Amino acid sequence: MLASGKTPAGTHRPIMVEEILAALKPRPGDFVVDCTLGYGGHARELLARIQPGGHLLGLDADPHELPKTERRLREAGYPPETFTAHSGNFAGLTGYLAAFRIGAASDSAVPALADCLLADLGVSSMQIDDPARGFSVKLDGPLDMRMNPTRGISAQGLLRRTTPAALEEILADHADEPRSRDLARALAGGDFPTTKALALAIRSASPRLSGPESELTVRRVFQALRIAVNDEFSALEMFLRQLPLCLNPGARAAILSFHSGEDRRVKKSFEAGLRGGLYDEISPEVLRCGPQERHENPRASSAKLRWVRRAGA
Ligand SMILES: C[S@@+](CC[C@H](N)C(=O)[O-])C[C@H]1O[C@@H](n2cnc3c(N)ncnc32)[C@H](O)[C@@H]1O
Structure with a gap:
């Protein structure tokens, strides 16, 4: 099923995993923020690379899918010391990080800043495949579309x-x-x-x-x-403004977008951040998936990946 380009119902295939790992360079002990946890495919890859000692905070605006993903990742061997799932919109990222404390640092008044951060924009296959959510052009259901x-x-x-x-x-x-x-x-x-x-x-x-x-x-x-x-462009703009405040010096962030309106905003914000000295490196050009992934997962063909590195390391 996977090789034929189909994603099994109720699941989601993570896109451009190798490219994202190469951009983020996760290391043991890192604090990672996955702003769009979805099915947890990227999170799982990141979690495997930040042990021992690392922690991943996974946010998602979808309160329906989040508990299922949390359960799956717990069953995959990631207890609360290594993984936290939080229901929320990444437009409020600085607030979540200010309130978030990791393990031994739980008394600290210092907000947790990310070493790696990922945002994989848009909707997941689970959301599209569920007629009750009203995202699908193929399946009949109530016209809802709210994440x-x-x-x-x-x-x-x-x-x-x-x-x-x-x-x-x-x-x-x-x-x-x-x-x-x-x-x-x-x-x-x-x-x-x-x-x-x-x-x-x-x-x-x-x-x-x-x-x-x-x-x-x-x-x-x-x-x-x-x-x-879902007011997606406003959420993305608010998130992009907060992003530098959420990263440790030298930390890396990657954003996967799926259409021109998103990519334009990401590119503009990253370039402005580089000019303003908030970032000291940005992806020189947009990265796309390879032909095999395009063949195996048609949704990946519109994906555009950009990354940044926070200045000050
Ligand atoms: C493409 S999926 C992510 C898939 C995930 N990377 C994986 O590997 O399973 C996008 C997810 O982002 C969530 N999302 C979209 N906009 C959001 C926002 N503003 N804040 C938080 N989550 C959001 C959606 O609910 C959806 O679960």
């Missing part, structure tokens, strides 16, 4: 309340949708209780598109809505 279903409004709620002008901006800005105006007019204010209902409405709003073009349009609209529902 944390206890916060904010669902995609159904957003579409119901939005205006054509606001939706046009979301579609153009979050997914480079070329037909954003027509689609926004057709969809804004509508009530689409399910993913299928929305996909049907998108297809009927673009009757002249060929089958594949129409499916691409459906994907772009879903992507744009997901980004808007």
Whole structure:
């Protein structure tokens, strides 16, 4: 199944693992922050490399998947002394680190700073594969799309309340949708209780598109809505501003992004940090996965990896 390019349902394949390990250079004793724990695939690789003495703090905004991942990593042999799972949005990273104390240092008033930090943006395969989460263009389910279903409004709620002008901006800005105006007019204010209902409405709003073009349009609209529902660009910008404050001198951070809006923000922030002396090294160019990984895991083909090193070592 893995070799044929499919990811077993309910799991997630970590992307560009070798490249991430080469960028982060985890060592025994390191304190690692995985800002997007997901299924725990990257975390597991990092945990194996920071023992003995290391600790990994895994954050995730998704309170539904997090306990399952925590259980899996405990069963894989990582007790609370080596691994902490925390439910939260990386937009508030400095707050979590200020409150976090590791083992013997638990009395210390000094916030824990990371030696390695990873953010693997977007959604996991488990989230997409679960129809009840409403992310999937293929599976029918309630039109939700919230990574944390206890916060904010669902995609159904957003579409119901939005205006054509606001939706046009979301579609153009979050997914480079070329037909954003027509689609926004057709969809804004509508009530689409399910993913299928929305996909049907998108297809009927673009009757002249060929089958594949129409499916691409459906994907772009879903992507744009997901980004808007979860306020993903604001969270990323807040995280990027805090990042230098969360790293020890000489620490390394890597970010895996999946579309141009994310990568543009990461690149701009890393370059500004290098110019401003916050970072003393950044990846000279964006890194992409190799042909074998692209073949084995189609989701990896859009991944873009960038890394930085905190100045002051
Ligand atoms: C691509 S998956 C990460 C997969 C993970 N690296 C692995 O190996 O299993 C992205 C994860 O990030 C989480 N996420 C997305 N935005 C987030 C945010 N702003 N704060 C915290 N977690 C977030 C999602 O809930 C999802 O679980």
